[in-house]
Structures are given as structure tokens and as C-alpha cells.
Amino acid sequence: MRYYIFILVILALTFNACNKKNQDATSGDTPVSDEFTPKGGDANLEDINDLDLPVSYDDMSYFSEASELAIEGDVDVLAFGSCNKHDLPQPLWGPILATKPDAWIWLGDAVYGDSPERDVLKAKFDAQNENIGYQKLKKMSHVLGTWDDHDYGKNDGTKLFEGKEVAKDVFLEFLEVPDNHPTRKRDGIYQAYTMGDGEKKVKIILLDTRTFRDKVSRDDQKVYIPDPEADILGEAQWKWLAGELKNNDAAITIIANGTQVISRFHRFEKWGNYPKSRKRLFKMIKTFCPSGAILISGDRHHAEFSRVNIPETKHPLYEFTSSGMTHTRKFPRPEVNKFRVGKKVDKLNFGVIRINWNANPVKVTMEIKGEGNKVLESCEFDVVK
Numbered sequence: 001m002r003y004y005i006f007i008l009v010i011l012a013l014t015f016n017a018c019n020k021k022n023q024d025a026t027s028g029d030t031p032v033s034d035e036f037t038p039k040g041g042d043a044n045l046e047d048i049n050d051l052d053l054p055v056s057y058d059d060m061s062y063f064s065e066a067s068e069l070a071i072e073g074d075v076d077v078l079a080f081g082s083c084n085k086h087d088l089p090q091p092l093w094g095p096i097l098a099t100k101p102d103a104w105i106w107l108g109d110a111v112y113g114d115s116p117e118r119d120v121l122k123a124k125f126d127a128q129n130e131n132i133g134y135q136k137l138k139k140m141s142h143v144l145g146t147w148d149d150h151d152y153g154k155n156d157g158t159k160l161f162e163g164k165e166v167a168k169d170v171f172l173e174f175l176e177v178p179d180n181h182p183t184r185k186r187d188g189i190y191q192a193y194t195m196g197d198g199e200k201k202v203k204i205i206l207l208d209t210r211t212f213r214d215k216v217s218r219d220d221q222k223v224y225i226p227d228p229e230a231d232i233l234g235e236a237q238w239k240w241l242a243g244e245l246k247n248n249d250a251a252i253t254i255i256a257n258g259t260q261v262i263s264r265f266h267r268f269e270k271w272g273n274y275p276k277s278r279k280r281l282f283k284m285i286k287t288f289c290p291s292g293a294i295l296i297s298g299d300r301h302h303a304e305f306s307r308v309n310i311p312e313t314k315h316p317l318y319e320f321t322s323s324g325m326t327h328t329r330k331f332p333r334p335e336v337n338k339f340r341v342g343k344k345v346d347k348l349n350f351g352v353i354r355i356n357w358n359a360n361p362v363k364v365t366m367e368i369k370g371e372g373n374k375v376l377e378s379c380e381f382d383v384v385k
């Protein structure tokens, strides 16, 4: 009997330790359940209907001028990733190099800086720059990026983070963004680029979802409570985004940020905690119908595809979430995502977007790739105009 009690105690202790590790591996910090069911009806109807906004799109004062920068070269393959600890093994650079991306996009947590101190942050970015695989990638591809919380300097950090100016300097230096870049002259780090010309133009919009992010409260179980009034982009960035989407003749438009947009049935950080902002983004996409629009995001320590149908766009709007270049959950749990297409991937991963310009209509293939350059999950859509 004593033996069995001993075994039970050991099992209970092990379970606790595992749970603690799971908490550490995510951007939240309390277990209970990963799922969170917001009040409301059917996901798709509620998310896509009623996209009214208090702004008229005929009001030209609403738009900032587009400030996109052209990058040389065509683009057939884009790759991106997030959640990368500079001091853990980084086994994905080999597969990323083998994929030969025309551009690499950091989508948050390029390092776990987690400090308002310039020296601490810089040392971690410098360590990342020492990585041989990453050095090779920088020689082969254009490197772009935006940040999430840890490379911003604070776990779940918001506009209230006191280190954001320091973090901006250090992050833009890491990305080798030149001193005369438009993003240096305004608050935040949002940027837009185009690659390719004419029928093969791709626009990459990098949103900053940290610098202007309102703080949203959590309940006593540490579950975020969606705030109907909270904003995630800030008014200047909204106007800039409207300008970038309105003045856009690209065949493919990538809208990138660190935080998941479509999935909203989990308890962690998400655009779903900012329902007004989420609707506003959908409304902009519905209004301007950017050709070949794809959302890409990170943060979650797993990868997945989500999809909504906005009737005005000619193809479904996909969100491609890729996260966990150096770490994912050791003990992955199921998570409801009513918008998910295919399976949730819990292995180390990076994202690949392939554009087949020769197909008619142009075809986009999205691949979640892992160690050994294996395709772990994929989906595709036709860019119907």
C-alpha cells in the first residue's frame, strides 16, 4: 500500500512540474484551460457581419500617404518564423536556407529580450546575429520583421512599457533598417515594402501591435477579458494601414503581425481581445479587397491555418500562424479554433509561402515546415481577382 501511495505522490509531483513547464512555454502564465469561449453566437457570422465603422472611406483626410519601400528582386518564396530563443539550439536555419526564400520575415520574439535595458536587449540580439545559419540567411535573402512582446522587451507588453523607445532603436538596428527609413521618423516600427513588379508585385505590410496596444485586463484565472473599446494599432497606424491598402496595386498582399487575428477561442493574447480593432481590420480588407490578401502571425508556440470568408474578397482570407522556432509546448493540448483549416502543428516550425506566377489564376501554397525540411501541413488557394 505504502508503495502505491509513494507512486501516486511521485506522479502528482511530476504532473505539477509538467504543468509549470507548460505555463513557462506560453505567453500566458496560468493553466486551468487554454480554451476560452467568449459570449456570443456563431463564430463566422458574428465575426464577419456587422462590420460598421465610424469612419467614411470617402473622407480622404482619413488616409495617410502610402510609405512603402521597393525591394529589388522578384519573389517566389517567402519564409517567416517567430519565437526564437537566442540561447537554445536553432535547428531550423538549415531547412530555411534549403527553402531559399527571397525574403525572411521575423514575426515576433526573434529573441527573448525581456528587459527595458539597452545593454541587455542588445546583447541578446548580438548573440542572435552570431548564429552562423542566420548569418548565411542574411547573405542570401532580404530580412524584414516586426516584433511581439519579448523582443519589444516585456512579456505581454503594451503601450505603457517604459522601454519602448530603447527597444525600437535596438530592434531596428538588428534589422539593419537605415537611419532615413520612414519608420524612424514616426512612433512605432510599422513598415511596408513591395517586391517584384507589375503582375508579380507583392506587398508586405508589417504591423506594430505593441507600441500602441492598450492594456486589456485579465480575470482571476488570468484569462484575458475582451475589451470592446480597446485598440491594438493606434490611430496613426490605422490611417497609415488604410493608405497602404488603398494605394496598392500588388497581386499578393501580406499583412503581418505578431498576434493571432482570426482565432479567438483561446485565453492568450489575440486580436479577439480587441474586438473593435479586429472588426476594423476585417472591414478594411472588405473595403479595399487587397488582391491575394494573406494574414501571417506568430506568438502561439504552435502553427496552424485559419480562414474566414469575407464575401467581398474573391478568395477566402487565410491567416497563417507559425510559431516556435526553438521551443513549442512540451505537452501540447487541444485548442478550439472554429476557423482552423487542417491540423494544429506542435513541432518546431517555420512558415513558407510559395507563389506560382505561371498558374492561371496565380496559386499560393502555404507550408508549415519543420526539422529535416519536412512539410508538416499545407494548404493553397487561387488568387482570384
Ligand SMILES: [Fe+2]
Pocket (backbone or CB within 6 Å): 027, 082, 083, 084, 109, 150, 299, 300, 301
Ligand atoms: Fe514567444
